[in-house]
Amino acid sequence: MVMGGRxxxxxxxxxxxxxxxxxxxxxDGEAGMKxxxxxxxxxxxxxxxxxxxxxxxxxxxxxxCTQFYKEGGKLPDQLEPEIREQIARIEEIVGARFGDxxxxxxxxxxxxxxxxxxxxMDTVLNLGLTPETVEGLAxxxxxxxxxxxxxxxxxxxxxxxxxxxxxxxxxxxxxxxMKKAGVKxxxxxxxxxxxxxxxxxxxxxxxETGNNFPDDVWxxxxxxxRAVFSxxxxxxxxxxxxxxxxxxxxxxxxxxxxxVFGNMGPDCATGVxxxxxxxxxxxxxxxxxxxxxxxxxxxxGTRTPRPLAKDDSGLPSLEExxxxxxxxxxxxxxxxxxHYKDVQxxxxxxxxxxxxxxxxxxxxxxxxAAVKIAVDLVKEGVIDSRTAVRRVEPAHxxxxxxxxxxxxxxxxxxxxxxxASPGAAGGKVVFTAADAVSWAERGExxxxxxxxxxxxxxxxxxxxxxxVTSRGGMTSHAAVVARGMxxxxxxxxxxxxxxxxxxxxxxxxxxIVEGDRVTVDGTTGNIYLGEVPTMEAAMTGDFAEFMKWxxxxxxxxxxxxxxxxxxxxxxxxxxxxxxxxxxxxxxxxGEERLPAVQEMILADDVEDRKKALDVLLPFQRDxxxxxxxxxxxxxxxxxxxxxxxxxxLPTSPxxxxxxAERTGKSLQKVQAKVESLREANPMLGHRGCRVGISxxxxxxxxxxxxFEAACSLTKEGVKVLPEIMIPLIGTSAEFNRLRAMCDEVxxxxxxxxxxxxxxxxxxxxxxxxxCLVADDIAKQAQFFSFGTNDLTQMTFGYSRDxxxxxxxxxxxxxxLKEDPFQVLDTEGVGLLVRMGIEKGRGERPDLKVGxxxxxxxxxxxxxxxxxxxxDYVSCSPxxxxxxxxxxxxxxxxxxxxxx
Numbered sequence: 047m048v049m050g051g052r053x054x055x056x057x058x059x060x061x062x063x064x065x066x067x068x069x070x071x072x073x074d075g076e077a078g079m080k081x082x083x084x085x086x087x088x089x090x091x092x093x094x095x096x097x098x099x100x101x102x103x104x105x106x107x108x109x110x111c112t113q114f115y116k117e118g119g120k121l122p123d124q125l126e127p128e129i130r131e132q133i134a135r136i137e138e139i140v141g142a143r144f145g146d147x148x149x150x151x152x153x154x155x156x157x158x159x160x161x162x163x164x165x166x167m168d169t170v171l172n173l174g175l176t177p178e179t180v181e182g183l184a185x186x187x188x189x190x191x192x193x194x195x196x197x198x199x200x201x202x203x204x205x206x207x208x209x210x211x212x213x214x215x216x217x218x219x220x221x222x223x224m225k226k227a228g229v230k231x232x233x234x235x236x237x238x239x240x241x242x243x244x245x246x247x248x249x250x251x252x253x254e255t256g257n258n259f260p261d262d263v264w265x266x267x268x269x270x271x272r273a274v275f276s277x278x279x280x281x282x283x284x285x286x287x288x289x290x291x292x293x294x295x296x297x298x299x300x301x302x303x304x305x306v307f308g309n310m311g312p313d314c315a316t317g318v319x320x321x322x323x324x325x326x327x328x329x330x331x332x333x334x335x336x337x338x339x340x341x342x343x344x345x346x347g348t349r350t351p352r353p354l355a356k357d358d359s360g361l362p363s364l365e366e367x368x369x370x371x372x373x374x375x376x377x378x379x380x381x382x383x384x385h386y387k388d389v390q391x392x393x394x395x396x397x398x399x400x401x402x403x404x405x406x407x408x409x410x411x412x413x414x415a416a417v418k419i420a421v422d423l424v425k426e427g428v429i430d431s432r433t434a435v436r437r438v439e440p441a442h443x444x445x446x447x448x449x450x451x452x453x454x455x456x457x458x459x460x461x462x463x464x465x466a467s468p469g470a471a472g473g474k475v476v477f478t479a480a481d482a483v484s485w486a487e488r489g490e491x492x493x494x495x496x497x498x499x500x501x502x503x504x505x506x507x508x509x510x511x512x513x514v515t516s517r518g519g520m521t522s523h524a525a526v527v528a529r530g531m532x533x534x535x536x537x538x539x540x541x542x543x544x545x546x547x548x549x550x551x552x553x554x555x556x557x558i559v560e561g562d563r564v565t566v567d568g569t570t571g572n573i574y575l576g577e578v579p580t581m582e583a584a585m586t587g588d589f590a591e592f593m594k595w596x597x598x599x600x601x602x603x604x605x606x607x608x609x610x611x612x613x614x615x616x617x618x619x620x621x622x623x624x625x626x627x628x629x630x631x632x633x634x635x636g637e638e639r640l641p642a643v644q645e646m647i648l649a650d651d652v653e654d655r656k657k658a659l660d661v662l663l664p665f666q667r668d669x670x671x672x673x674x675x676x677x678x679x680x681x682x683x684x685x686x687x688x689x690x691x692x693x694x695l696p697t698s699p700x701x702x703x704x705x706a707e708r709t710g711k712s713l714q715k716v717q718a719k720v721e722s723l724r725e726a727n728p729m730l731g732h733r734g735c736r737v738g739i740s741x742x743x744x745x746x747x748x749x750x751x752x753f754e755a756a757c758s759l760t761k762e763g764v765k766v767l768p769e770i771m772i773p774l775i776g777t778s779a780e781f782n783r784l785r786a787m788c789d790e791v792x793x794x795x796x797x798x799x800x801x802x803x804x805x806x807x808x809x810x811x812x813x814x815x816x817c818l819v820a821d822d823i824a825k826q827a828q829f830f831s832f833g834t835n836d837l838t839q840m841t842f843g844y845s846r847d848x849x850x851x852x853x854x855x856x857x858x859x860x861x862l863k864e865d866p867f868q869v870l871d872t873e874g875v876g877l878l879v880r881m882g883i884e885k886g887r888g889e890r891p892d893l894k895v896g897x898x899x900x901x902x903x904x905x906x907x908x909x910x911x912x913x914x915x916x917d918y919v920s921c922s923p924x925x926x927x928x929x930x931x932x933x934x935x936x937x938x939x940x941x942x943x944x945x
Contacts, residue, residue, distance in 0.1 A: 064110050065128040068094040069102020069304075070139045077386075082107050084299030086158025089406050096385055098378055098403050102139045103153070103303030104132040106271065108160070111297030114275045121272060129267070129302070140304050145263040149186070150179035152196075152305040155270040157277060159298045162407050164526050165501040166286045167298060168207040168277035170270040171340065172200035172305060176261040187398065188310035190237035195309065198240055199340065201247040201259060204266065208273040211254045219246045233338070267302070274300045282501045289508055289531070291906075294860065306402045308395040309340050315368065315396040316341045319354060319375070321383040324391075324411040324529060325465060325520070327418030331355060331379055333392070334519045335364050341393060341404070350538075351519040371401045382406055387428050388437065389419055412467055412529050413445030421588040424595075431595040436938055438592065440905040440928040445469060445532035446589055447924055449580035451567045459572035460553050463514070463539025466525035468569040471511035471534045472577040474561050477546045479506025481560075486510070493564055495551060497544050499524040507531065512566035514573065516542045534568035542573070593621060593927065600934035602911065603918030605681075606926050607898060609633065611672030617923040621930055624681040624767070625673065626831065626920020627898035630748055631689050633669045634662070643694045645709055648719055652743060659747040666748060670755035674766045683769040683831060683898070683920075685810060686748050686784075690733040692723035729839065729846075734774025738784055749788050753795035753803070760801045769806040771831055776813040778822040785826050810898070812836035817882035824886040824893055831920070832879055834899030834907075838866050841875045868900075870907035880914050887915075896920055905932035912936035 066074035066083055068091045075083045075091035083091065087105030094100050106125070113122055133151075137143050142151040152174040157167035175183065175197045184193035198220070205211045220232055223243045227235055235243075248259045260266055277283060278298045287294060308316030318341075319333025334351035336343050343349055352361045354372065365372045375394060378401075382390045391409035395402050411419065420434035429437070448469035473491035476482050479502065482494045486509035494510035496503070498517045507513050507527055512534035515524045519538055528535030543552040549560040556575070558564065565578040605626030606617030614625060634643045639662060646658035674682060696702050697720070706716040725731035738745035749770065756766040770788055775781045788807050796803050808829030809816070814837070816823060820830070839846050844853070846867060856862045863869075870876060879897075886893045896918040901907035903921030908929055911919050913936070921929050 063107075063128075064122065064125050065104050065106055065132050066091065067102075067104045067132055067135055069100060069136065070094075071097065075105065080160040081296075082109065082299070084108060084158030084160055084301070085162055085407050086156060086405055087299045087301050090301065090303070092385075093382075093403055093406060096381070098382070098406075099401060101304040101306050101402050101404070102136045103301055104129075104136075105158070106300040106302070108297040108299050111275050111278060111299070112295075114272075115279075115297070119272065119276065121268070121275075126268070129271075132302070136304050144174055145176070145179065146182065147178035148182045150174055150182045152179075152183070153267070154301075154303050154305055155267070155274055156301045156303070157274045157298045158301050159278070159292070160296055161290070161292045162410065163283060163286050163290075163292070164410070165523050166277075166283040166504070167280070168274050169342075170200075170203050170207055170273070171342070172196045173204070173266050173270055174263045174305075175200045176263065178261075179263070188307065191235075191240060192307070192310050194237050194240035194244055195232075195235075196307070196340075197244050198247065199342075201244060201251070204270070205247065205251050205254075205259070207277070208266075208269040209251060209255055211251065215250055215254060216247055219243050219250070222246075271300050271302075274298070282504045285504045285508070288857070289504075291864070303404070306395045306397045306404075307340070308336075308397065309338050310397060312338060313368070313396070313399045314338055315364065315371075316343070317351075317354065317364070317394055319379070319392045319394065320409045321379050321390045321392070322409075322415070322419055324389065324409050324415050325468060327411065327415035327422065329422060331376060332520070335394075337367065341395065368396060368399070371396045371399060374401050378403065384428075387423070387433075410526060410529050411442075413442035413448075413532060414468055416442040417446065417592045418588045421591055432599055432938055434592065435595050435599050435931070435934050438931065440931050440935075441532055443927045443931055444925075447582070447927065448532070448534070449582060450569060451565070451572075452579040452581045455579045457565075457574050457576070457578050459567075460556060460575050461539050461541035461573045463516075463536040463541075463571045463573070464520050464525075465568055465571035466520055466522075466537045467529045467533060467535035469512075469532075469534040470565060470567045470569070470578070470580045472563060472565040472580075473511045475551070475558055475564055476506075476510070476560060477544070477549045479503040479509075482506035482509045493566055495542070495544060495564075496524075496546065498522065499527070507533065512536075512568065514539055514542070514566055516540060516544045528568075534566050536566055536568055536571050536573060539571070539573060593930065596930050596934045597621070599938055600930060601937045602908075602916060602933045603896075604926055604929045604933060605683075605896065605898075605918050605920035606923045607900075607902075607920055608673070608923060610669070611676045613923055614673050614676035617926060618676060618680075620923055620926040622680075622923065622926045623918070624683070625677055626683050626896055626902070626918060627771075628673060628682060628684045629688065630666065630685060631687055631693075633666060634687075634694060639665050640694065641708065644705060646744070647691050647694060647723075648705075648709055648711060648716065655741065656743050659743060663747050663751050666751035667755045670752055671759060674755055674759050674768070675764060679765045679767070681767040681769055681806075683771050683808075683829075683896075684748075684752055685771045685773050685898075686735075686745050687737060688734050688773040690723070690725060690728045690731055691737065692720070692725065692728065695720050695723065729836070735772050735780045735784055736774065738772070738787075739780065742787060745784060746787060746791055749791040750795060753792050753805075754799075756805070757795055757799040757801045757803055760803055761799065767804070769808060769829060771808055771810050771829075773810045773833070774812060774836075775809040775823060775827075776815045778819065778825065781809055781823055782826050806894070808894070811879075811882050812840070814841055814878055817878040817885075820882040820885040821889040824889040827886075827890075827893070829894035829896070830882065830886055832882070832895075832897045832899065832916075834870055834875060834879070834897055834901045835867065837878065837899070838871060838875050841878060842866060842871070864906075869904050870901040870910055872910050876910055876914075883914055883916070900925075903929050905929075905935075908932035909936040909939070912940075 073091035073094040077092035080088045083105045142149045144151045155170045180197045184190045202216045206213045251259045308314045315337045317335025323332040333354045353363045356363045389409040390406045393405040416438045423429045451470045473493045476492045485492045495514045513528045515537045551558040565574040605624040606622035607627040608614045609632040642661040649655035706713040756768045772784045806828040808827045810833040812833035895916045898920040902919035903925030
């Protein structure tokens with residue numbers, strides 16, 4: 047009892063704790079506390095615990111962020127006493143004091159959510175500088191120039207992040223000082239010049255805010271903590287969360303850490319590194335550094351970074367200039383990867399020859415790298431194949447299916463940069479993030495080209511097919527974010543002279559203007575003028591090995607939605623185990639077929655209608671022969687005609703007139719027919735099984751085509767598994783009538799051909815009522831396939847064609863977490879699906895159940911389908927590998943939970 051009481055008391059104390067310390071070999075937290083400490087804070091604690099050199103600091107928990115927003119932007123009263131206690135601890139460890147004029151402690155204030163959001167939230171560095179402490183900093187070894195350069199950076203960053211002054215307001219001061227001194231780089235400015243810059247920046251703060259720049263270090267710290275919490279909801283962070291489906295309620299932690307300086311002199315440096323190549327997955331230490339620089343210089347891409355290891359670039363490497371620090375960094379690289387059992391993204395600073403780690407996190411990687419790294423780690427014995435399957439994201443596989451430049455293409459590149467994120471993409475050049483968004487919204491494929499990107503460009507990068515920068519390295523903002531998005535990206539393409547003002551690019555003697563077409567190859571770094579032929583990637587090598595593990599882990603089938611033999615072959619190549627939806631209406635739109643369809647619709651009586659259908663039958667039969675052949679041995683679900691008949695008729699007066707002339711019918715008669723088929727709400731009108739009941743000869747023709755194709759192939763020895771699906775069923779009477787027709791036609795064809803053909807007849811569940819009476823429908827239906835596109839439309843009462851007007855706003859304002867047409871609504875639509883399955887299997891235990899809406903390719907929706915016991919999901923061919931992986935991860939997730 048005493049022990050239980052003591053543990054309860056400790057848990058109560060931990061839950062009320064707001065601040066968690068790390069440093070000097072001891073930490074309050076560890077890697078598993080990301081929900082509370084964010085990724086940055088948890089990993090700083092973990093590195094401290096395993097003996098990696100980390101500057102001391104503390105992390106303010108995500109609980110404080112939640113409380114901060116709940117209280118309207120007010121920090122909890124009990125926070126400052128804890129912060130002051132932790133600052134005192136840092137002071138003791140480093141031997142400096144916060145605000146001390148002679149021996150000042152400076153700190154950084156950084157964000158850190160549980161999911162990595164690189165560059166999306168705000169940071170303040172060099173906090174603690176004042177007119178008094180700057181002199182003390184100068185005396186600590188870096189000199190006056192270093193001290194005032196740090197002060198200049200601090201005033202700019204604090205003014206922007208905390209005081210809300212646009213960065214542009216500060217930009218001109220440094221350039222003016224450089225011009226006055228006659229130098230080309232800010233590193234060439236002396237201490238006096240930088241003092242003048244600092245005073246000018248403070249004048250700007252006074253002018254913009256009406257107040258002096260704060261010289262109270264505690265005020266600086268309070269303001270910075272508030273600002274970093276507030277940055278959780280800045281525009282770029284909100285956009286990033288939306289794109290990567292990170293919950294808004296998670297919030298961010300704030301880490302306050304003693305500053306270490308990479309810009310104190312020639313024996314100082316800062317850099318970013320990955321334990322393996324994040325673009326290719328190659329097992330090599332990959333990264334860049336800058337001598338005598340602060341961390342933001344590397345990420346900003348405004349200076350040319352240098353390699354860590356010796357290479358053929360001609361630039362001095364860290365290995366050559368600081369061999370001892372490089373060796374220690376290599377040792378830490380190996381230790382961290384072994385400890386975390388995954389690729390790590392490191393930030394480091396070297397101050398006066400001493401190495402410090404500022405961050406480690408799971409490294410973002412391209413799809414190619416993700417698969418290679420997962421496979422290699424299994425081969426190295428670091429992880430098992432099931433862990434490898436959990437590691438790779440479905441979006442990574444999407445990247446692997448991106449086109450590559452056709453090796454047979456003859457075009458020569460006009461420029462070459464660094465290959466930051468693979469895949470080839472062509473489009474029209476734009477120069478701003480806003481233009482990328484607006485051009486993409488009107489249907490253009492765009493390539494965003496800039497000198498460098500910033501976090502504010504997040505929406506434009508998402509809208510572009512590829513991103514190119516003239517400056518920056520492989521760890522620059524553009525490279526890291528593009529890799530995370532799976533966008534083709536080339537950085538550091540110095541041959542491009544980008545003038546964003548005039549919207550032109552000069553490459554040698556060539557000029558490229560806004561709207562010109564270019565092709566970007568993020569695999570090689572090449573930039574081509576015009577559109578260059580591309581080819582699809584092959585599912586071989588590591589990809590094939592990885593997908594074998596995926597299929598060993600999953601327990602739910604994956605089919606494809608396919609309407610043609612070519613699509614069916616693609617689907618099989620991508621691993622589809624059958625066709626879950628073959629839409630027969632797509633076969634009606636062919637040039638030779640549409641006239642017969644229109645004559646069928648315009649027919650005066652059943653006999654005329656049958657004549658037109660007799661013309662269509664061979665076309666339909668041939669289509670089914672091709673699809674059944676492509677999917678030999680695998681089930682093929684064929685949906686009978688679903689859309690309303692008016693979709694096959696013209697609407698313009700000129701086209702209606704041409705139809706009348708071609709069919710020999712009077713213009714008035716054709717106009718009357720077109721008018722009679724017009725519906726106020728066609729999606730809820732005369733379509734699906736309703737057409738089959740009104741015009742049974744239409745469905746009879748389709749059924750006959752299916753059976754004749756299947757029986758002819760069976761005679762040839764081809765194994766055919768047809769499943770005939772009747773759409774839009776709302777009552778059992780509708781299904782029973784059409785099921786009887788299907789069995790009658792099937793029996794007739796089977797008897798004529800003398801083959802033994804097994805087939806199924808089922809229905810598409812896409813009306814809420816069908817879910818409610820699923821037990822009655824299942825008395826005759828052998829399978830259910832949930833058409834969640836229409837089921838979502840009818841459950842929400844949203845028109846798919848019109849909801850785009852308000853759905854983005856609903857998602858943005860938090861009324862809906864996701865667009866329900868992209869991610870299945872598990873609370874409402876999902877409840878109907880669950881009910882339909884339970885009631886259907888209650889009547890028919892062996893009822894086969896699948897999903898054929900495009901939700902079948904969405905990973906979150908696949909997890910739901912697995913959880914409700916579906917037999918398979920079906921999606922477009924190119925999403926099949928993603929669905930296979932999502933299905934495997936759903937099964938492994940259940941295994942991990944012990945369900």
